[in-house]
Amino acid sequence: MPDLAHNGPATIMVVDDDADIRNLILGQLRQENYRLLGAGNLADLRQALRQEQIDLIVLDLNLPDGDGLSLCRELRATGSAVQIIMVTARGSAIDRVLGLELGADDYLTKPFEPRELLVRIRNLLRRARSEPSPRRVATRYAAFGPWRLDLQQRRLVAPDDRLVMLSSAEFRLITRFIEEPNAVLTRETLLPERRATAAFDRSIDLQVSRLRQKLAAVPGGDELILTVRGEGYVLACEVHYS
Template identity: 40%
Template sequence: MTTRILLIDDDPELRTLLCDYLGRQGIEISTLHDAGALQQWLERDRPDVIVLDVLMPGVDGLTALGRLRASGDDIPVILLTGRSDDIDRIVGLEMGADDYIGKPFNPRELIARVEAILRRRRVSSSPAALEHREPFRFGRFTLDFESRTLKAADRSQILSATEFAMLKVFINHAMRTLTRERLIDLLYGPQDEHTDRGVDVQVWRLRQILETNPSSPRLIQTVRGRGYVFVPDGEQHVPQREYA
């Protein structure tokens, strides 16, 4: 099946370059020069991934991303940011971006990032991958793997692909300390260029969903100088061994 990308960037040279390159790779790409008409576009056409520039006149990328997530739309979004704009990357991840790429970048990296996101989506929604997996109960929550739904007594919500992937990694390695490097390997594969800071932001997002008090987490605890540990019962964890 042909991958379909919507590129939103105000740089005409970049739009032309990516259209030419991605088109030669068999990828269907559409473009917008700003994000003002994004909602209307999505009402008539749904790409597989949105590639969204952060800095644009009019409706900027972060505003557009915020509107998408506020409406409940979990369509995959990759942000394009300047290499020095760490704050944009962090804020973008906190707001629900699936990934980010710093400018300038190699178009092959964009393809790799798109494929990684779509691969995680396919795996998380594949009936074969979810076969015989019973709902997992922890704390006050129940995770339904098949529907990607997190249920509690007072609410129920469908997790994004990124949130679901990270929670599943923690569940599969419960009570084991995971370094940030190991989390990157498990989530994105070896030799991926995600940073430790990016992992911290993804953990922060998951804590906002799971923890009664995110500033004093009980389910996803920090192991100082090592990484994170998932504690299903929410009791205080005393790490005995580091798992790299």
């Protein structure tokens, strides 16, 4: 996780090749107590990441030297846990899920209200402060059904010790389930950062479906997450820590 315990305001970088949009977002954020940076392409963003401690990136999907999806994949592959809000003109549920699968923490579709972006930023930074660092996790594994979840490396471990990698969105989702096994969790509970619209956001259903596909790769894993019609989802098993 970003080290938000450091003194001073969180550092936010806005990446958009449209200078007008970039400056508009930066102008809105200047009203808050944040340290702000801006970039118009991926090259400048990569350079800033090498030189700065950045806590959160507001990232446009389409950039002149690449796309935000590839950058998300690249950052997560190297172990970076910087918070990422993807901003794009694309608005389908598949696009949202793809962004979340590849490592984005949240997703906004243009045009959007600047205040909504501010709320998303506050929620993500608050969550980053409240989540324990992997180094501070007292236990290593959470066992559920035939699987173990490696809480430090953020990946699934099959009964034969085969490793299954998880996206940031999948890890948050399964972690939320194992925190309350055998309890029905609503979309609002699973997506607290989008509580106001989560009941109508079907991207959560696609995220659950993809997680189910990974869990079903071993016998006994296909019925771990059940749908409770009209209410939400439940992890139907006990969880043990070691």
